[in-house]
Amino acid sequence: MTTGTTAEVRGGIGTSVRRPDGTPKVMGNFAYASDLSSEDMLWGATLRSPYAHARLTRLDLGPAIAMAGVRAVLTQDDVPGELTFGQEEQDQPVFCDGVARYWGEPVAVVAADDEETARRAAAAIIVEWERLEPLTDPEKAVEDGLSFREMKIRRGDVDATGSVVVEGIYETATQDQAPLGPEAGFAIPDGEGGLDLYITSQWIHVDHRQIVACLDMPDDSVRCHPAGIGGAFGSREDISLHIHVAMLSLATGLPVKMVYDRTESFAGHVKRHPSYMTYRHEADADGNLVKVTARLLLDGGAYAHTSRAVLANAAFFTVGPYRCDNVVVDAAVAKTNNPPAGAMRGFGAVQTCFASESQMDLLAAELGVDPLALRRQNALLAGDPMSTSGQIIEGSLPTLEVIDAIEAIPLPDALDDGDDPRLLPGGTGLTTPSSAVVRGVGYAVGLKNLAFSEGFDDFAEARVVMTPAGVEVHTAAMEVGQGLVTVCQQITRTVLGTEKVAVVWDDTSQIGSAGSTSASRQTQMTGGAVHAAAVGLRAQILAAHGGDELRGDGVYRDGGRIATIEDVCAGGPVDHHVQFRHPETFPPDENGQGDVHAGFVVAAHRAVVDVDPELGLVRVVRIDTSQDVGTALNPQAITGQLEGGIMQGMGLAIMEELVIDEGIIRNPTFTDYLIPTFLDAPAVETRIIEAGDHWGPFGAKGIGESPTISSTPAVVAAIRAATGRPLTRVPVRPEDIAGI
Amino acid sequence: MNIRIKVNGEERSVDVAGADSLLTVLRNGLDLPGTKDACEQGECGSCTVIFDDEAICSCLVMAVDADGSEVTTVEGLGSEDDLHPFQEAMLAEGGVQCGFCTPGVVVAGSHLLAENPAPSEIEIREALSGNICRCTGYGAILRAFETVTREDA
Numbered sequence: 001m002t003t004g005t006t007a008e009v010r011g012g013i014g015t016s017v018r019r020p021d022g023t024p025k026v027m028g029n030f031a032y033a034s035d036l037s038s039e040d041m042l043w044g045a046t047l048r049s050p051y052a053h054a055r056l057t058r059l060d061l062g063p064a065i066a067m068a069g070v071r072a073v074l075t076q077d078d079v080p081g082e083l084t085f086g087q088e089e090q091d092q093p094v095f096c097d098g099v100a101r102y103w104g105e106p107v108a109v110v111a112a113d114d115e116e117t118a119r120r121a122a123a124a125i126i127v128e129w130e131r132l133e134p135l136t137d138p139e140k141a142v143e144d145g146l147s148f149r150e151m152k153i154r155r156g157d158v159d160a161t162g163s164v165v166v167e168g169i170y171e172t173a174t175q176d177q178a179p180l181g182p183e184a185g186f187a188i189p190d191g192e193g194g195l196d197l198y199i200t201s202q203w204i205h206v207d208h209r210q211i212v213a214c215l216d217m218p219d220d221s222v223r224c225h226p227a228g229i230g231g232a233f234g235s236r237e238d239i240s241l242h243i244h245v246a247m248l249s250l251a252t253g254l255p256v257k258m259v260y261d262r263t264e265s266f267a268g269h270v271k272r273h274p275s276y277m278t279y280r281h282e283a284d285a286d287g288n289l290v291k292v293t294a295r296l297l298l299d300g301g302a303y304a305h306t307s308r309a310v311l312a313n314a315a316f317f318t319v320g321p322y323r324c325d326n327v328v329v330d331a332a333v334a335k336t337n338n339p340p341a342g343a344m345r346g347f348g349a350v351q352t353c354f355a356s357e358s359q360m361d362l363l364a365a366e367l368g369v370d371p372l373a374l375r376r377q378n379a380l381l382a383g384d385p386m387s388t389s390g391q392i393i394e395g396s397l398p399t400l401e402v403i404d405a406i407e408a409i410p411l412p413d414a415l416d417d418g419d420d421p422r423l424l425p426g427g428t429g430l431t432t433p434s435s436a437v438v439r440g441v442g443y444a445v446g447l448k449n450l451a452f453s454e455g456f457d458d459f460a461e462a463r464v465v466m467t468p469a470g471v472e473v474h475t476a477a478m479e480v481g482q483g484l485v486t487v488c489q490q491i492t493r494t495v496l497g498t499e500k501v502a503v504v505w506d507d508t509s510q511i512g513s514a515g516s517t518s519a520s521r522q523t524q525m526t527g528g529a530v531h532a533a534a535v536g537l538r539a540q541i542l543a544a545h546g547g548d549e550l551r552g553d554g555v556y557r558d559g560g561r562i563a564t565i566e567d568v569c570a571g572g573p574v575d576h577h578v579q580f581r582h583p584e585t586f587p588p589d590e591n592g593q594g595d596v597h598a599g600f601v602v603a604a605h606r607a608v609v610d611v612d613p614e615l616g617l618v619r620v621v622r623i624d625t626s627q628d629v630g631t632a633l634n635p636q637a638i639t640g641q642l643e644g645g646i647m648q649g650m651g652l653a654i655m656e657e658l659v660i661d662e663g664i665i666r667n668p669t670f671t672d673y674l675i676p677t678f679l680d681a682p683a684v685e686t687r688i689i690e691a692g693d694h695w696g697p698f699g700a701k702g703i704g705e706s707p708t709i710s711s712t713p714a715v716v717a718a719i720r721a722a723t724g725r726p727l728t729r730v731p732v733r734p735e736d737i738a739g740i
Numbered sequence: 741m742n743i744r745i746k747v748n749g750e751e752r753s754v755d756v757a758g759a760d761s762l763l764t765v766l767r768n769g770l771d772l773p774g775t776k777d778a779c780e781q782g783e784c785g786s787c788t789v790i791f792d793d794e795a796i797c798s799c800l801v802m803a804v805d806a807d808g809s810e811v812t813t814v815e816g817l818g819s820e821d822d823l824h825p826f827q828e829a830m831l832a833e834g835g836v837q838c839g840f841c842t843p844g845v846v847v848a849g850s851h852l853l854a855e856n857p858a859p860s861e862i863e864i865r866e867a868l869s870g871n872i873c874r875c876t877g878y879g880a881i882l883r884a885f886e887t888v889t890r891e892d893a
Contacts, residue, residue: 016834018831018832019834019836021839022830022831022836022839023820023823023831025836025839025842026814026823026827026830026831026836026839026842026843026846027774027814027815027817027818027819027820027823027827028772028773028774028775028813028814028815028817028842028843029774029815030839031773032776032840034776034777035767035773037768037773115768116757116759178874179838179840179874180776180778180784180786180838180840180841180872180873180874181776181778181838181840182777182778229838230776230778230838230839230840231837231838231840231874231875232838233874259777261780262778262779262780262781420862422862422866423862480838481837481838481839481840481875482837483837636833636834636880637834639834639879639880640834640837640875640876640877640879640880642877643876643877643878643879643880644837644873644874644875644876644877645877646877647874647877647878648874669779669781669783670778670779670781670783670784670872671779671781671783675872675874676877677869677870677871677872678864678865678866678868678869678871678878678881678882679865679866679869681865681877681878681879684877684879
């Protein structure tokens with residue numbers, strides 16, 4: 001893509017420039033939503049259901065109202081507008097509507113002068129329940145017609161058969177995003193009946209739509225502002241405390257702050273869907289995939305959230321990055337009394353990648369061929385039809401390149417008797433002689449769609465403004481830590497030829513939606529909008545002054561400056577506003593066929609593990625990756641995404657599981673829900689594959705999710721290689737390895 | 741009750757409730773929100789401060805037990821014009837993403853470097869094993885240590 005800019009600019013695309021919010025973050029003065037405060041503010045607290053399914057038989061707010069320092073106590077009866085909210089389906093009551101349908105469902109909120117009083121008042125509310133049988137079996141739910149979506153894919157000859165058949169039943173447990181920053185919100189009355197809201201979010205415009213509907217307020221009287229966010233990974237895609245904190249502020253006329261504690265956070269946001277998957281792969285004797293048949297069951301929990309999109313991803317990525325002409329998929333997402341599920345990094349594709357990559361290894365073993373050779377032989381490439389939807393893959397898909405690159409990374413030295421015992425499985429607690437520790441190596445390859453699919457009107461707005469002091473990029477896209485802020489600067493610098501670029505976060509009244517910070521979409525979508533706006537601004541300025549080149553110090557023609565930036569801005573700042581859309585997608589037909597996706601990204605992982613087969617302990621020695629990125633806009637930020645995503649994938653492989661019993665999360669703390677630490681983290685080597693793409697800015701693809709998709713099956717494949725165990729469920733537990 | 745703490749070199753006096761943790765008092769009573777509250781169980785290290793020369797989780801210290809103590813928080817580590825070398829290295833190496841763990845990581849990291857200017861990788865991993873980062877996968881933070889220890893060597 002031509003830029004029209006000849007001068008090299010510092011901090012443009014392709015450089016590992018520092019992020020502008022880095023300095024405040026290392027100094028501790030970056031304002032997260034949970035850090036906001038004002039002198040006159042109140043604190044909010046929430047009373048929640050202790051059961052996954054129960055009828056509310058008595059609710060006496062009196063003891064809370066009577067407490068000194070309590071200013072408001074609100075329930076479903078106080079909701080001014082729509083009684084329910086939801087991003088895809090408006091099915092979740094703002095508060096318990098008489099029946100609690102999941103553990104931790106909000107029943108009432110309190111505003112009080114201080115945090116302690118608010119929590120004590122919430123606990124003082126008298127609440128009585130009639131316990132109902134929780135529906136926790138997703139299979140039974142679907143049998144009873146309780147599902148958020150059911151879909152089928154029928155492609156090719158459903159009666160086709162192959163001579164080599166492998167079958168498996170796979171399961172993934174419930175994973176939590178566990179961002180370090182808790183859910184937090186700060187609501188400030190504007191004195192005119194309206195509100196300014198600073199709430200942890202991944203998409204403030206979709207929050208805004210639901211908030212104003214439930215508050216029954218005009219759009220322009222509520223402004224959602226981008227707030228400082230401590231990680232997201234999907235957990236902030238849906239409403240948590242948004243409407244509650246707004247209602248408390250409206251009721252009291254005062255600023256109100258709410259922050260979830262860790263246990264509330266576990267209760268208060270959606271999870272990765274647990275899944276149950278039955279697979280049958282059929283190949284010919286030469287190893288060509290002939291047919292894949294799968295039945296996918298996800299548990300969506302009590303309310304819809306983004307379950308429909310998650311199921312679609314699971315179904316469309318049933319086969320992974322492989323060609324197969326005959327595919328039969330039946331998929332459903334159940335409605336139960338388990339914790340509500342929604343988006344988590346790689347949503348849907350994570351679950352089926354674990355199953356399908358496990359199947360590819362089984363098939364390779366059955367055929368007696370090298371697992372990577374089998375993958376190369378069947379690799380899905382640009383121009384091929386997607387095995388599930390039949391959509392012809394446009395843009396790049398360097399499946400073979402990522403496989404070649406991962407294989408070329410040198411393997412580490414073998415385990416040695418002299419190794420530091422802290423580096424063995426179980427660390428210094430290892431009781432097995434190091435000679436009994438077994439090493440295993442496993443590979444996996446993962447495919448994911450980019451941005452929103454199935455005909456969703458997916459767009460992002462951005463406005464780029466030239467001022468004498470520098471360029472401003474205006475967006476409402478949520479920066480959750482991934483580094484979008486830096487990429488927006490880099491794109492603008494490269495297009496406009498100036499280093500002086502600042503990102504300004506607009507609220508919902510100042511600019512249109514940027515869409516969600518999810519589905520690996522913001523580098524391409526907001527990045528695409530920023531690119532288009534900067535290109536438009538440059539053309540506008542060049543046309544106005546008859547120039548042929550824009551540099552940081554002005555407009556040039558034939559190498560000579562004809563106008564300074566001050567001249568350009570003589571009539572005030574010059575701006576260009578864009579609404580950017582990706583290539584149109586379409587809903588699938590009744591057989592799951594059609595051009596449902598906007599683009600694709602592929603990655604490969606190789607895990608090396610040391611296993612103590614007797615105690616079932618695993619140490620992941622290293623996880624290497626090769627990643628299709630289209631074009632690398634910021635190599636350091638990409639590496640950070642790859643390394644961080646791998647850790648979450650490893651977490652799902654061997655340690656991260658919400659233990660759910662009777663619909664109740666039994667380990668909702670960081671003491672009991674284990675997240676990889678510095679001591680668990682393997683070494684990581686990364687290879688960035690640049691093959692361009694057809695619509696992202698400068699050919700970039702979104703890469704936020706790929707690292708979490710094929711890392712999980714790679715780790716499990718490595719443990720299988722070390723132990724010979726089938727390991728069909730993640731996370732793999734010590735008893736699965738020890739065979740107890 | 742009222743307690744006295746020397747925070748970032750400054751004598752401070754603050755009223756605390758019996759159940760308050762040092763973390764709560766730092767954030768809400770002393771207006772030092774740099775120290776983060778993420779688990780309140782001493783598991784994640786987001787609230788790490790230097791407490792009488794030890795790196796500790798401030799959520800696990802009762803405020804009343806901090807009376808007469810000396811505390812350094814992230815706010816006391818460096819200024820914008822004079823960052824601690826480890827803060828600088830974290831920026832240079834991409835050790836910061838969402839940044840919520842960062843105050844705890846830079847406090848724990850700078851404390852480790854003060855005690856052991858050239859820690860081995862496994863020593864770094866052990867010393868910071870109580871600081872959970874959900875974004876970076878730790879690689880960039882380890883590289884930040886590498887640059888600091890290399891420069892010191």
